[in-house]
Amino acid sequence: MNLHEYQGKELLASYGVAIQRGKIAHTVEEAVQAFKDIQSETGSEMAVVKAQIHAGGRGKGGGVKLAKNMDELKEHAGNILGMMLKTPQTPGGMDGAGKLVRKILVAEDTYAPDFDACKEYYISILMDRGMKQNVIIYSTEGGMDIEAVAEETPELVHKEYIDPHLGLLGFQSRKIAFNLGLEGKAFKEMTKFIAKLYAAFVGSDASLFEINPCLHTADDRILAVDSKVSLDENALFRHPELAELRDTDEEDPTEVEAQSYGLNFVNLDGNVGCMVNGAGLAMATMDIIKLSGGSPANFLDVGGTADAARVEQAFRIILRDENVKAILINIFGGIVRCDRVAQGVVDAYKNIGDINVPIIVRLQGTNADIAKTIIDESGLEVHSAILLKEAADLVKKVVA
Amino acid sequence: MSVLVNKDSKIIVQGFTGKEGGFHAGQMIDYGTNVVGGVTPGKGGQEHLGKPVFNSVDEAVQKAGADTSIIFVPPRFAGDAVMEAAEAGIKVIICITEGIPVQDMVKVKAYIEKFDCTLIGPNCPGVITPEEAKVGIMPGFVFKKGRIGIVSKSGTLTYEAADQIVKAGLGISTAIGIGGDPIVGTPTREAVKLLMEDPETDAIVMIGEIGGNYEALAAEYISSTGNKKPVVGFIAGQTAPAGRTMGHAGAIVGGEDDTAEAKMRIMGEHGIHVVQSPAEIGETMLKALGK
Numbered sequence: 001m002n003l004h005e006y007q008g009k010e011l012l013a014s015y016g017v018a019i020q021r022g023k024i025a026h027t028v029e030e031a032v033q034a035f036k037d038i039q040s041e042t043g044s045e046m047a048v049v050k051a052q053i054h055a056g057g058r059g060k061g062g063g064v065k066l067a068k069n070m071d072e073l074k075e076h077a078g079n080i081l082g083m084m085l086k087t088p089q090t091p092g093g094m095d096g097a098g099k100l101v102r103k104i105l106v107a108e109d110t111y112a113p114d115f116d117a118c119k120e121y122y123i124s125i126l127m128d129r130g131m132k133q134n135v136i137i138y139s140t141e142g143g144m145d146i147e148a149v150a151e152e153t154p155e156l157v158h159k160e161y162i163d164p165h166l167g168l169l170g171f172q173s174r175k176i177a178f179n180l181g182l183e184g185k186a187f188k189e190m191t192k193f194i195a196k197l198y199a200a201f202v203g204s205d206a207s208l209f210e211i212n213p214c215l216h217t218a219d220d221r222i223l224a225v226d227s228k229v230s231l232d233e234n235a236l237f238r239h240p241e242l243a244e245l246r247d248t249d250e251e252d253p254t255e256v257e258a259q260s261y262g263l264n265f266v267n268l269d270g271n272v273g274c275m276v277n278g279a280g281l282a283m284a285t286m287d288i289i290k291l292s293g294g295s296p297a298n299f300l301d302v303g304g305t306a307d308a309a310r311v312e313q314a315f316r317i318i319l320r321d322e323n324v325k326a327i328l329i330n331i332f333g334g335i336v337r338c339d340r341v342a343q344g345v346v347d348a349y350k351n352i353g354d355i356n357v358p359i360i361v362r363l364q365g366t367n368a369d370i371a372k373t374i375i376d377e378s379g380l381e382v383h384s385a386i387l388l389k390e391a392a393d394l395v396k397k398v399v400a
Numbered sequence: 401m402s403v404l405v406n407k408d409s410k411i412i413v414q415g416f417t418g419k420e421g422g423f424h425a426g427q428m429i430d431y432g433t434n435v436v437g438g439v440t441p442g443k444g445g446q447e448h449l450g451k452p453v454f455n456s457v458d459e460a461v462q463k464a465g466a467d468t469s470i471i472f473v474p475p476r477f478a479g480d481a482v483m484e485a486a487e488a489g490i491k492v493i494i495c496i497t498e499g500i501p502v503q504d505m506v507k508v509k510a511y512i513e514k515f516d517c518t519l520i521g522p523n524c525p526g527v528i529t530p531e532e533a534k535v536g537i538m539p540g541f542v543f544k545k546g547r548i549g550i551v552s553k554s555g556t557l558t559y560e561a562a563d564q565i566v567k568a569g570l571g572i573s574t575a576i577g578i579g580g581d582p583i584v585g586t587p588t589r590e591a592v593k594l595l596m597e598d599p600e601t602d603a604i605v606m607i608g609e610i611g612g613n614y615e616a617l618a619a620e621y622i623s624s625t626g627n628k629k630p631v632v633g634f635i636a637g638q639t640a641p642a643g644r645t646m647g648h649a650g651a652i653v654g655g656e657d658d659t660a661e662a663k664m665r666i667m668g669e670h671g672i673h674v675v676q677s678p679a680e681i682g683e684t685m686l687k688a689l690g691k
Contacts, residue, residue: 235502268639284636286638299640334537366541387679389680
């Protein structure tokens, strides 16, 4: 689960991590008040207006602006709120439709009074799958695309692995601060920053922290100026207060709805819908659609208890996509009985009424023969198959 | 000989009296699996499905000689259940539970390293040695006995592969579902190694997904052994977009090396018979065996 920048910063601050301070605003009026509050609380003359959407690269699309005075603040807040912000990470990238900005963060100008004396670092924490340990990745080259840094100057990207038994050790924080070239007060501040950041990562069951940039100010403070925080959804039962930070406005509405029915659904832009049990088989079915000349319109895992009601909900969701020219249902019945799924398909077909796209049903496993008979005798225009190969051939025929 | 589980395995079920654990324990017993009891803390001394219930894994080891455990405990307690099994001396721990927090698995993995045990899963369908032991949630009838081993990250795709192998006139020695989480106890390479060294396995089907580098490591291992046994490989997710999790917590394309294309290319370079279509696993295995 992804958090907004401001939510991520609040989480960090609750663990004592120093952050760039800011206030959230949904309207220009709120932004004006936020600017006044920030000025009186921080003494910051200027403010940064930052669009809050779940995508990086916001500055590239005009979603981050510096306001030098109240007039500029009003102008930027007015422009950014309600805009369709395009970034390299929004759907379709810079050529796509962008994402609606519903709120902005009005934040202190942490680069004052001496912009040139500031230095930006990159710090992230995640679980390294290969090492099966948490790792802190850091670099002196902050404020930039870290993948490009890793490609061009890999020697500037450092990694510190954390022992699962012992956690982050004191010397590791010091090593990071040394490698970032720090000394004196800034060195001490950085060791504290790293220790608290790691405590926040573990304490919140995060799957990713990315602080880019992490700022070394002119007066030797260390601050998180941006935050990208993803939390492990499987661990939210331990953090009900964090679970409430979910912003479904940032998610695909169809996917949110599918989730409420217990369906694992991902919207794609192809022309053949699919309904499958099991994530691996669902991905494999998408691959078959591609190999048969179509392109998958979705990923959909109906789960291990595919009953008639779920099958019907899944049908309705797939059919809402006007690009869908055919639907492939691929169920390998183990614990799930194929005859029940077949009955679900027949019932859904009758309940929904006007299904105008061809449907290919491949049911294999427990009671597959009975299932085929149910489909074949239903009188519906459904192509049935038992072998995966037959299903693939049917897709080929239908999309041709 | 067989891999991980056989007719002599003494199996206990952790989460025995729960809905899921109870259901699948019944299915396993019906299959003929040697289930010697189950563990539900606080219900020790009772009987369930005609088998004894123990308070702890340690008690099950002491009283029933358990050496294998299958875990159906809910996600928040599952990590603890794995560690309890390891500490009690269980040799093969199979964790079916889906949805265990990643940071729990980081600790579990580090803790169980000091014990002589093998963890399969979590978030997996389990392990089956046909006609001997079904220690999992797979439909047993699909897996006919034979000499082809299967290693897979996915549940239903494992059944699909087994079905094609059987329809091709072959059979299964042992099928291992390693699980689809970011951290699993036995990655692809280690599971393939078990089958490579198994005298009752002639060839291997290896099924992966996008995300991580397990298949690439397994491919390197396979070619380094001189590869006496044919391996047929498939990677699901050729059409999955980058950055989106596809059902399994571990199935997400992060970099260039964990796309399906990259993995298939690496597998091909190491002499694995890579199938583009998951519908061709059975026939490709026949060809690989020269039949």
